[in-house]
Amino acid sequence: MSDLREAIDFSSFVRTAEAGRASMDLAIDGVDCAACMEDIEGSMRAVPGIVSARLNLTTHRLRLIWDGDKTNASDLVTALAKGGYRAYPFEQSRVEQEEARRTQWLLKCFGVAGFAAMNIMLLSVSVWSGNVTDMTPETRDFFHWLSALIALPAAAYAGQPFFRSALASMRAGKLNMDFPISLGILLALAMSVVETALHGAEAYFDSAIMLLLFLLTGRYLDQAMRKRTRAAAGNLAALKGEIAQRLGEDGALVAVPVSVLKEGDHILVRPGDRVPADGIVLSGTSEMDTSLVTGETMRARVGSGARVYAGSMNFDGALTVAVTAAGEGTMLDEVARLVEKAGEARSRYRRLADRAARVYAPVVHVTAAATLVVWLLMGAGFHHSIIVAISVLIITCPCALALAVPAVQVVAAGHLFRAGIYLNSADALERLAEIDTVVFDKTGTLTLPDPNVVNASDIAPDLLALATRLAQSSRHPLAHAVARLAPRALPFEGAEEVAGAGVRATVDGVDVRLGSAAFCAADAHAPSSADVSLIYLRYGARQAAIEIRQSLRADARATIALLRARGLDMRIFSGDRPEAVAPIAAQLDIDLAEGGMNPAQKIVAIEALRDQGRKVLMVGDGINDAPALAAAYASLSPITAADLAQAQADAVFLSDRLIPVAQALDITRQSRALMRQNLMLAVLYNAFAVPLAMAGYVTPLIAAAAMSGSSIIVTLNALRMRGVARPTQVERSVASPASLALAAGERRA
């Protein structure tokens, strides 16, 4: 957390208001109980100059308002860090603001529809009971006019979400589910007004408004779920808290958030830091681990003039880098171009509900027209015929059909959320369910993104304890791997780091060293395989060699076996050397593994699979995987993935395990089965209700009962998933705050 103790220039996140007041929003990590709320707000209020501190326990965000003269953003973040809460300022993305606005709007519509539904029902029940007793026609007309007075403005307001969407779909020439909904509501209202004017006994104001209320409930729940997912994803992005060391004109070093870096800025990349932005090395030499960029696990030497990409890990030397945009002919430019081209295919996917609507709307409209014609031919009057035809339209108005899919979606998205899987796109749920082939990237996907100690059990426990404590004082990535063995170990007082060599300290008068073989005067140790890095420990006369390697995710084997049992075909497409891919593939029993692939080759391979009629799920994390993620039928990324890759993935999972891949497939498959069931239920309801309506037996009372009944059945069926969806009980994979911190690439020193 040393990064947070330095004064960081957060000014770009601070908003200033009148009277010298400043405010800032922070994403907070580690809020897991109600007591945290008091703790955080209390500690903030104790800071002089704070005007208000309010934590939102739903979104885990803190809004601070303070007196601009008395304190500053950087100090406040430091104060939070001292209390044990990782905090990072963030700005709401445009998408998130838009979603928040839409949620509010839907809630308003819902309020209006609810008000109207209650009052109209009150009047309708009176009319229904009045019709079988002694109500005078004058009183009935009066009640109908009152209903119209409430229903028409309410529908005009609360129906907007559907009317707008229906208009848009009409203009695009592709009718969606909102078209039959809007038509049904409008016709029901129009007919009711005409009937009321003609002193008729039947008006459908209640049906129309209730339909709106049910549908708005579905829309709102769907939207609320999406908003919650988006907020959580926004927090994770903010909590990565990437900070760059920018060199000022005068040579002074200022720590700034990465988001404010501009082209041409000069930045310093210290050993143990990830490169914060793409650029060209101006001075210095170092070893770079580019596994997040290319999938290559062998480190490469870079010197002045070399291109470095955001996400690469700098190992041993300090570099000065000039920030550049993706220039022509660079790898990043190539990747961006491939991503754009590959994404086109996916945007053609048509959602289940829209496909249903395409069949449904014409069938319904033809049925209604046929009803009108048949009644006319049978010699009924025009007035009666048109009433029957419209009642067919009202009863078929896809209340159940329009709830069938969203109700399941909300429950499924909630399950995924609790399993630590965040959906990026709305139709991903349906696409993930259809997968038959899974392609994995190796580095950072099958393996953990950060290297790990592999021979801990071979080392004497007391030596290992010394090593973990000593490692706390080093910034070197290999030392981080050692330090992670015991995150709560205390660093030694007076430990010092010798650049390019290691760390040392004196314990009870004995010299302890952790670092290179020469630094520790240790005997060279023969590594157990070629991709192992070594770090040595010397304690008086004793010594140990610690092997560090990118190891498989703990449950990779079990998950692959589970996926195989589900009948999925699996492959590995890696950018790493074939000889590094082979042992991993052998461990996982995956025969079809290819190494040394560049981004374009990955796309070609995925397209070849697609041409065989397969539906491919790509799981990858590197920048080099981004085009493949975009080209595949569906895609998943771990949270540690490069930003570019995450942006292309349908869903992101938090865990440092692989099981979320299986969970995502299980949950989406279940949800698809339920969606189909629900659509069948809706069809069944229509098969029963439509003949009744065509025969002219549907009164407003029957319409109201049938529509709410079918909506409730469909919703209950969707909720059934809450009980069954405890799918892959291999191990709980919800990320703990500790593993999250690791995953977010927290640097400790």
Added chain:
Amino acid sequence: MNVLIYLVPLALALGITALFAFMWSLKSGQYEDSEGPAHRILSDEDVKK
């Protein structure tokens, strides 16, 4: 049935009052955080001062 002259406007007025109350609660941000307030009421932070 003359009683309707009072009862209907009364019912509508009540409904509209409820609608306005809902709109006010929405505008004042009461749906932004659905978990926090449940715990906030147990806090006696403000009494201590």
